[in-house]
Amino acid sequence: MDEQTRLMHSHTGVGMAGHPGLPQHMQEGTGGTDGDGRKQDIGDILQQIMTITDQSLDEAQARKHALNCHRMKPALFNVLCEIKEKTVLSIRGAQEEEPPDPQLMRLDNMLLAEGVSGPEKGGGSAAAAAAAAASGGVGADNSAEHSDYRAKLTQIRQIYHTELEKYEQACNEFTTHVMNLLREQSRTRPISPKEIERMVNIIHRKFSSIQMQLKQSTCEAVMILRSRFLDARRKRRNFNKQATEILNEYFYSHLSNPYPSEEAKEELAKKCAITVAQVSNWFGNKRIRYKKNIGKFQEEANMYAARTAVNAANASSHGSQANSPSTPNSAGSSCTRDMPITW
DNA sequence: TGCTATGATTCAAG
DNA sequence: CTTGAATCATAGCA
Numbered sequence: 001m002d003e004q005t006r007l008m009h010s011h012t013g014v015g016m017a018g019h020p021g022l023p024q025h026m027q028e029g030t031g032g033t034d035g036d037g038r039k040q041d042i043g044d045i046l047q048q049i050m051t052i053t054d055q056s057l058d059e060a061q062a063r064k065h066a067l068n069c070h071r072m073k074p075a076l077f078n079v080l081c082e083i084k085e086k087t088v089l090s091i092r093g094a095q096e097e098e099p100p101d102p103q104l105m106r107l108d109n110m111l112l113a114e115g116v117s118g119p120e121k122g123g124g125s126a127a128a129a130a131a132a133a134a135s136g137g138v139g140a141d142n143s144a145e146h147s148d149y150r151a152k153l154t155q156i157r158q159i160y161h162t163e164l165e166k167y168e169q170a171c172n173e174f175t176t177h178v179m180n181l182l183r184e185q186s187r188t189r190p191i192s193p194k195e196i197e198r199m200v201n202i203i204h205r206k207f208s209s210i211q212m213q214l215k216q217s218t219c220e221a222v223m224i225l226r227s228r229f230l231d232a233r234r235k236r237r238n239f240n241k242q243a244t245e246i247l248n249e250y251f252y253s254h255l256s257n258p259y260p261s262e263e264a265k266e267e268l269a270k271k272c273a274i275t276v277a278q279v280s281n282w283f284g285n286k287r288i289r290y291k292k293n294i295g296k297f298q299e300e301a302n303m304y305a306a307r308t309a310v311n312a313a314n315a316s317s318h319g320s321q322a323n324s325p326s327t328p329n330s331a332g333s334s335c336t337r338d339m340p341i342t343w
Numbered sequence: 344t345g346c347t348a349t350g351a352t353t354c355a356a357g
Numbered sequence: 358c359t360t361g362a363a364t365c366a367t368a369g370c371a
Contacts, residue, residue: 236350
């Protein structure tokens with residue numbers, strides 16, 4: 001008993017030293033023999049609290065009940081809450097209200113830009129279009145890859161939202177649980193609403209750090225998907241034979257000036273079911289490769305020249321000479337062997 | 344598996 | 358912007 005009284009004394013002494021807001025009578029020790037009823041009350045309560053752990057469970061329950069019903073209990077709890085509040089605040093006062101994490105903001109922005117966390121419709125295709133636009137034109141035959149990309153993005157999006165929801169739900173459940181627990185405990189130990197609020201904040205911060213991990217891995221997944229998509233675009237796929245023939249036909253029948261106008265490119269693109277950019281690529285490659293090694297292309301050149309000649313002949317024999325697409329100068333002759341390059 | 348053909352990309356020049 | 362030139366990376370073939 002003496003020991004506990006001493007402990008109690010030192011407890012209150014330490015806790016209240018220099019505390020300006022404390023009632024004077026609480027700073028004067030306990031268990032005095034004077035007749036002050038309130039002081040006696042406080043002493044009783046504190047003593048009961050200190051001895052409660054030494055008691056049997058039943059006894060403790062009964063004590064607890066008695067304490068809860070004690071008329072001085074609310075006042076004592078208020079004071080203890082106040083002390084706690086002051087000490088806790090002094091320990092970690094300023095670190096509340098931290099600014100928004102820049103990394104989190106970056107992740108959020110990226111998820112929004114990729115259409116993962118934004119509004120439901122259109123986000124995926126917008127991102128696909130952005131990814132495509134990042135490296136030149138998009139062929140019509142890329143649509144399969146597009147939809148694949150979109151499907152995968154949707155998948156990522158769904159997983160992200162499911163997980164996010166799960167975390168939020170877990171967070172809410174846990175918060176409610178902790179709040180209930182604290183409220184329950186606030187009947188037996190001094191817990192102020194402010195403290196509960198602070199605890200809730202701590203929980204939220206923990207959960208948002210978990211969410212950040214989710215966001216981070218989602219971003220990584222999108223990046224990987226995106227790079228794969230761009231790699232897939234880089235994969236070469238030969239044009240079909242018909243398209244190649246159409247392009248070659250144009251090239252060799254315009255050998256003196258193989259620079260199709262924008263309209264011609266568009267028409268060729270339409271005929272070959274490829275993009276204008278691909279037509280430009282093809283002509284660019286063709287010109288440079290032809291010029292580099294005319295000999296190698298001689299046979300091909302003759303073949304196409306002959307073919308256009310036959311076409312022209314057929315067309316004229318059928319009466320409609322009008323608009324054969326060919327030959328400013330070389331189509332008529334069946335041999336391009338000595339065609340000088342002027343371009 | 345190595346080689347060539349070929350579509351795409353990059354970069355500098357105009 | 359277009360073009361030429363170099364280069365990359367894969368398709369397709371022997």
